[in-house]
Each structure stands twice: as C-alpha cells, then as structure tokens.
Amino acid sequence: MKKGRSTEMSREIAAPVEAVWKALTEGEELQRWFPLEAVVSAEDVKLTWGSGIDWNMEIEEQQENEYLRWGYDKEHHHLVGQKERRLAVEFFLEAKKGNTMLRIVHSGFGEEKSWDDLYDGVRRGWQTESLSLKHYLENHAGTNRVVALAEITSKKSEQELWDLLMAGGISVKDDQYTYTTPLGDLYQGNLLYDNPPQDLCGTLQHLNNAMLRISIERFYPGADNTIWVWIGAYGIPEKEIKEVQQKWQEKLHQLIP
Incomplete structure (x- = not known):
C-alpha cells in the first residue's frame, strides 16, 4: 500500500523542551492550546473540538522530550475514502539555546482527489495550531x-x-x-x-x-x-x-x- 501524502511544518518556540513535551503529552496542558477537551492515558489520546469533531489516537511511540507519534485508522476519514489507511502525527523536539524547535509531520493521506479537502484542512490547521501552542507557552504558560x-x-x-x-x-x-x-x-x-x-x-x-x-x-x-x-x-x-x-x-x- 502506498504511503500517501504528508504535510510537514516547523515552529521555534521560546520555551524549553520539557515545557513543550508537557504541552503535547498531558491532557490539561493540551486543553490550554489545542482541543476543547483532552484525555490522555498510557495507550491513547482522545481530543474533542465539539460538533462531532474528535480525534481518538493510539500513542505508538514516545521518547521523552524528543519524539512522539500518534496513529489512527479509518474512523476519522470514512467520508473521504473507504480504503484502509493508517495515518500518523509525529512530533520531533530539539533543544536550541533554551528554546525548542518543534517539527510536526502528519502523514498517510490518500492521493485521491476525495482526500484533497481533508488534506488541505489539516495542512492549514497545523499552521494555526502550532501558533496556538507557541502563543500559549510564550505568553500564558500554566494558565487555563x-x-x-x-x-x-x-x-x-x-x-x-x-x-x-x-x-x-x-x-x-x-x-x-x-x-x-x-x-x-x-x-x-x-x-x-x-x-x-x-x-x-x-x-x-x-x-x-x-x-x-x-x-x-x-x-x-x-x-x-x-x-x-x-x-x-x-x-x-x-x-x-x-x-x-x-x-x-x-x-x-x-x-x-
């Protein structure tokens, strides 16, 4: 099976890697910049934005303060394609003189035209969501x-x-x-x-x-x-x-x- 399309972006954040890691891996912290609700366990992460928009993802791999990978299947994309696909979101963290360089890779999107809207929305979405993370940590860290x-x-x-x-x-x-x-x-x-x-x-x-x-x-x-x-x-x-x-x-x- 083809790997499909991916989207990638990087964002430098004026916060240590420990703070960025916490913001990516703890439910309370995720709610301060990403979804409306977040529940994190040792095995998975559940994110909710309301109106039926939910991400239920397995935590496939994590290396503290360095790397995190979420994976998910068909329930998220049944409206754009019926073929089985495994999508993944990867976060790469690198310390940079007290700051953090965060790279986000979202992969596995289908090549078919039916995937175009979803792919474009996710590609643009990570631009604003990563800005939300940056804004939170640089200006309002620790505040609900x-x-x-x-x-x-x-x-x-x-x-x-x-x-x-x-x-x-x-x-x-x-x-x-x-x-x-x-x-x-x-x-x-x-x-x-x-x-x-x-x-x-x-x-x-x-x-x-x-x-x-x-x-x-x-x-x-x-x-x-x-x-x-x-x-x-x-x-x-x-x-x-x-x-x-x-x-x-x-x-x-x-x-x-």
Whole structure:
C-alpha cells in the first residue's frame, strides 16, 4: 500500500523542551492550546473540538522530550475514502539555546482527489495550531484557556463567505493588523497567519493578548463550507468570553441565513 501524502511544518518556540513535551503529552496542558477537551492515558489520546469533531489516537511511540507519534485508522476519514489507511502525527523536539524547535509531520493521506479537502484542512490547521501552542507557552504558560467558538455551515463559496466576514475592512502594517468585525468591533494585535480566503490568525490586545482564529473549510467532497470563529483567552472571566461567543454566533446566523 502506498504511503500517501504528508504535510510537514516547523515552529521555534521560546520555551524549553520539557515545557513543550508537557504541552503535547498531558491532557490539561493540551486543553490550554489545542482541543476543547483532552484525555490522555498510557495507550491513547482522545481530543474533542465539539460538533462531532474528535480525534481518538493510539500513542505508538514516545521518547521523552524528543519524539512522539500518534496513529489512527479509518474512523476519522470514512467520508473521504473507504480504503484502509493508517495515518500518523509525529512530533520531533530539539533543544536550541533554551528554546525548542518543534517539527510536526502528519502523514498517510490518500492521493485521491476525495482526500484533497481533508488534506488541505489539516495542512492549514497545523499552521494555526502550532501558533496556538507557541502563543500559549510564550505568553500564558500554566494558565487555563477559555474559548469562544462560533460556527455555521453554508453552501456559499469560500470567497463569498470571506467577503462577508471581511466587509468591514482589514488593514495590515508590518506585523500588526486592524480588523473591523461584522459585530462592529475593532480587533487589533499581532498578525500571525494570513491566508485569505480561508484563514486569519492574530492576537487580540483588548482580551489580554488572546488568540483569534477565523477559518473556512470543507471536510469532504460535496460538503458545505464551515466557518469557525475561535477566540482562545487567558485570564479573562469565562462569562465575558461566552458573551463574545454568543454575539458572534448570532451575527453569523444574521450574515448567513
């Protein structure tokens, strides 16, 4: 059986390898940058983002502070292909003058066109998720995260949806961005990842250096596009963040009936 496609990226994190390893291998730490919920045992890891999006993976190999490999099978990709495939996520950690160079390799994706959307979503996803890990460890290490998550599906194209979300305007100067949201609020901070018409990722100054992620993706051929608006905040009352979530959810339903 062919090995299939893989995606790979690297991120330097201003934290020691011990802290990065902990963030990859402990449930409480994973929840501070990656999924909404995480349960880790000696044999496997279960990650949940809500709306039926779950990763249940076996821990195939680990070498403390150096290497971690998760593996998973068909239950995650039955909508894009019926052939048995084993996919894997590998994390390589290397100490670098007190920092950590983290390399992530996600492999085993099918070569068929039916895999394209899933492959692209995962490829882009690791860009923002690795930034989330970096942001957490460099700015909020040891602090629990509160998440505002609003979502909606639509038959409109990515560009049509992006235009609706960005209608108020977005400007970028050097590494700073200013975004007038559909709520009428002004979001400002460091621009971390800009990939229109699919992704916007940046910090939020007014929410104690929170992290904003807006993404548009389709999970399998023929599926509707899904908009995700995700704000991960630290040191902000949960009530305040959940009010932001409600406002975004209501606005998405107004924009995309």
